[in-house]
Amino acid sequence: MPRAKLQTLTEQMFYTLLCLREERCGIDILDLVPAITGGEVTVGSGTLYTLLDQFLTEGYIRETRVEGRRRSYILTKAGAELLEREYKRLTRQAEDYRKYFGGEEIK
């Protein structure tokens, strides 16, 4: 997968993994990502399909249920660690920002 084997995650990767903290099927993720981000982030159906396929291959998620064509997934331990690593990276960036701007708003 590009992005140096998931050294960092795109917003779409991040929210897809976040949605899979609970067991969900792909179609649910399409609705959930815009819902939890207030429409700031959307995942295209083709992009989501590719992401799920690659997360599955890399072992970051696992398939839990198949009902007809609806497949459900959940985050694995490796996926949770990846998500946590990304959270820490983003937090560190936010802290660096605060350190430099001290909570001021940029005018």
Place this chain on the structure above:
Amino acid sequence: MKDKKRELLPYSLYDYDTYTRHFTKMAERGWLVEGTSLATWVYRRVEPRKRTFAVSYFAKASSFDPEPGEAQREFIDFCERTGWRLAATNAQMQVFYNESDDPIPIETDPALEVESIHRATKRMYLPFFFLLLAVSILNLFTTLDLSVIGKSTLKFLANGVQLFGMAANLLLLVMCAVELAAYYLWLRRARRAARETGTLAPSAGHRKFQIAMLAAALLLLASLPVCSLLYGGRPAAFIVLFMLVLLAVTCLITWLVRKGMMRLKMPSTVTMLATLGTATVLSVAVVATVLFTAIGSMDGALREDAEDLPLTFTDLYKGTDYRENIRRDGSPLVTSLTVLQFESPGDCLNYTLYEIKLPFLVKPLRNLILRDLEKDGTLDGDHYLEADPAPWHADRAFQMDWQGEPTDHWLLFYGGRILFFDTDGEAPQELMDTVASKLGGAASP
């Protein structure tokens, strides 16, 4: 009023920009793409309206699938959830349309999209073009190897079918090389754009070239029977037309086998093997049939009309009860005529006349043959000695020599005509005068 329309689109599989634009324009005119059939895109009439189109690539799909597999259906379900409806598929290419005003795109990550396209092209598109490139190079080397020297060059240039084969292989080579180079350039550009700017690079690059290539291929195909009829005579034209009909039938049967297997819902691997098997067996059968027909024509099954021969048996000898074998070949560059008329036992007329049709080719082709003759007196393994051309009224004359003894075989140059003539014994001056005027185009002495 027609409700269906077909269109041939010579664009690359990965050229999503051009396809998307084209399908959008067609839908605005009231034609919605609904599938592919016999190498064309099929449209159905719909209410003209603005629809948003998107071309997506699904690597697991195949043009031999009887219907979308489970994985592909799941992908289609995903797209339908965001309002995208599947309009048509062509192997890995999936064409969707959306009727809402501002739909969420199917692909929202350019880096993933580029890799999706590359995975899809690796399935069939790239192997197909690499294979065609290898075949065209192999064919060109084989053809060139046979025609680099001496008389073979004349034979080659006078053989319309062989010349057509060379032109077709050259066209194929250029087409494949440009297609592959354009693809890998786009891939490099697209990967860089996705990495550095987070955008998808435009895919359209060589559309005009592709249209020109298609036009050239159709022109070449149409020129084959016309050239055969004009320069090769009726038997050659008959064989060429016969070959084209057989090839068309082969394509049709292969297509019917694929469609039939898909209708029977056979697994895609079985359909692919059956289709390739049918194409291979029929192609071998076509080649065998054409060869058999060509050999038949030499045996007289497709007898050439002897009426318009420049020199016949009766022009030189008294008998009328002779057997004959006449062969014409030709192209817009060179024509050849081989005549064998003989009484058994008795006299024999045997000659091959090459005529170079284009003035600018006369000098280089003559020089090509003369170079070998002047160097060591050989031409295609035969040894010749230069003779006085005056009795033949020729520019240059050479007589074949066998173990130091002169033979009856002559090679004569008359401007743009090159003549291989057998004198069947001592040649009287009268014979040489007749040959010069009838075959050499020289003024009657």
